[in-house]
Amino acid sequence: MTATAPDAGLAEQFERTIARDQRVEPRDWMPEKFRATVIRQIAQHAHSEIIGMQPEGNWITRAPSLRRKAILLAKVQDEAGHGLYLYSACETLGADRTDLTERLITGRQKYSSIFNYPALTFADVGVIGWLVDGAAVCNQVPLCRSSYGPYARAMIRICKEESFHQRQGYELLMTMMSGTAGQRAMVQDAVDRWWWPVLMMFGPPDRESANTAQSMAWKIKRHTNDELRQRFVDMTVPQAEALGVTLPDPDLRWNPQRGAHDFGEVDWDEMKQVVAGNGPCNAERIAQRKAAHDGGAWVREAAAAHAAKKAGRERTVA
Amino acid sequence: MSMETSTGAGRASWPLWEVFIRGKRGLNHVHVGSLHAADGEMALRNARDLYTRRNEGVSIWVVPSASITASSPDEKDPFFAPSGDKVYRHPTFYDIPDNVPHM
Ligand SMILES: [Fe+2]
Numbered sequence: 032m033t034a035t036a037p038d039a040g041l042a043e044q045f046e047r048t049i050a051r052d053q054r055v056e057p058r059d060w061m062p063e064k065f066r067a068t069v070i071r072q073i074a075q076h077a078h079s080e081i082i083g084m085q086p087e088g089n090w091i092t093r094a095p096s097l098r099r100k101a102i103l104l105a106k107v108q109d110e111a112g113h114g115l116y117l118y119s120a121c122e123t124l125g126a127d128r129t130d131l132t133e134r135l136i137t138g139r140q141k142y143s144s145i146f147n148y149p150a151l152t153f154a155d156v157g158v159i160g161w162l163v164d165g166a167a168v169c170n171q172v173p174l175c176r177s178s179y180g181p182y183a184r185a186m187i188r189i190c191k192e193e194s195f196h197q198r199q200g201y202e203l204l205m206t207m208m209s210g211t212a213g214q215r216a217m218v219q220d221a222v223d224r225w226w227w228p229v230l231m232m233f234g235p236p237d238r239e240s241a242n243t244a245q246s247m248a249w250k251i252k253r254h255t256n257d258e259l260r261q262r263f264v265d266m267t268v269p270q271a272e273a274l275g276v277t278l279p280d281p282d283l284r285w286n287p288q289r290g291a292h293d294f295g296e297v298d299w300d301e302m303k304q305v306v307a308g309n310g311p312c313n314a315e316r317i318a319q320r321k322a323a324h325d326g327g328a329w330v331r332e333a334a335a336a337h338a339a340k341k342a343g344r345e346r347t348v349a
Numbered sequence: 350m351s352m353e354t355s356t357g358a359g360r361a362s363w364p365l366w367e368v369f370i371r372g373k374r375g376l377n378h379v380h381v382g383s384l385h386a387a388d389g390e391m392a393l394r395n396a397r398d399l400y401t402r403r404n405e406g407v408s409i410w411v412v413p414s415a416s417i418t419a420s421s422p423d424e425k426d427p428f429f430a431p432s433g434d435k436v437y438r439h440p441t442f443y444d445i446p447d448n449v450p451h452m
């Protein structure tokens with residue numbers, strides 16, 4: 032996609048589409064920076080879905096019952112699907128799939144920092160569904176109205192499927208909480224480890240978020256990071272109470288003046304470290320993705336060769 | 350509409366296919382997205398796994414993205430002009446008295 036001289040009429044039409052809350056569609060003229068921003072956001076989102084299969088995928092064979100195995104398998108398969116819907120949306124802007132995969136495995140494009148934390152016990156599977164997918168839903172519901180059409184449509188599909196993810200996680204935790212003291216302790220331990228990293232999923236605080244203002248003006252994003260983080264905390268507190276777990280934040284309390292919960296400061300240095308590649312599992316996640324991609328090379332080549340041969344045969348017969 | 354892109358040297362990549370799903374009998378096929386596959390048969394199977402995990406469809410079409418000819422938004426006005434000035438194609442163009450039933 033080359034940058035053509037922005038015809039004033041086209042730019043005006045683009046601005047009008049945004050102002051009227053209509054969707055920008057793939058073949059419309061758009062500013063190069065809009066295209067680049069949307070590609071970056073969708074790619075990062077797609078990569079997160081794909082890498083996001085790993086922490087839970089490791090538990091599929093170890094889930095304690097056939098029912099839990101089947102549920103987890105379906106959930107992880109959904110995440111693969113989410114990644115593919117999003118890659119498909121990204122490709123409508125001229126991004127190349129092979130290139131996107133390369134950018135992921137060479138670390139040139141990011142994915143959500145949350146997936147660089149390990150899933151240590153089976154309670155983590157429940158907490159990931161409840162909190163990680165819950166935070167994802169909170170982030171994603173407003174994106175169903177994102178100004179770029181294919182992205183918004185992908186988000187609608189994804190959000191429908193995410194509600195199953197969150198509910199299966201919460202149900203798993205309710206089951207464990209009605210079990211032994213040891214099981215309840217496992218749940219609390221998992222909540223203690225995941226709570227702060229989950230709050231980091233909403234991104235840096237608004238005062239430090241470089242891209243937010245432009246993305247909001249273009250309606251690619253509809254709420255700031257801090258607004259969504261606050262909304263998530265307010266939604267989660269009563270769920271934690273119903274479950275019988277404590278959220279590990281001594282500063283967390285209802286503020287009647289604000290009509291919202293106050294909560295402690297996220298450790299932004301830790302977040303920067305994890306984003307910079309120094310989290311507990313960064314290297315492992317990328318290595319595993321690269322191994323899967325490299326290991327699949329012969330399959331891609333063989334299928335392409337088979338298709339070419341078959342097409343050749345059909346031409347001869349015809 | 351997305352276009353087939355990747356042909357980079359040494360990077361075997363499958364072509365892109367557009368996927369259309371009939372949600373249920375009586376409805377048209379609707380575009381739902383795209384995917385990569387080596388051939389049509391594989392595109393159909395992948396489309397089933399990707400776009401109908403929850404019974405979203407009773408029939409699937411897959412079309413190589415490169416085969417689609419689309420109107421260009423730049424020529425939007427002239428291209429759609431033939432229908433723009435033919436309001437008489439719409440039923441609301443005609444005034445029918447309220448006392449005429451079933452119209
Ligand atoms: Fe997902």
Ligand SMILES: [Fe+2]
Nearest residue numbers: 110164193196
């Ligand atoms: Fe999910």
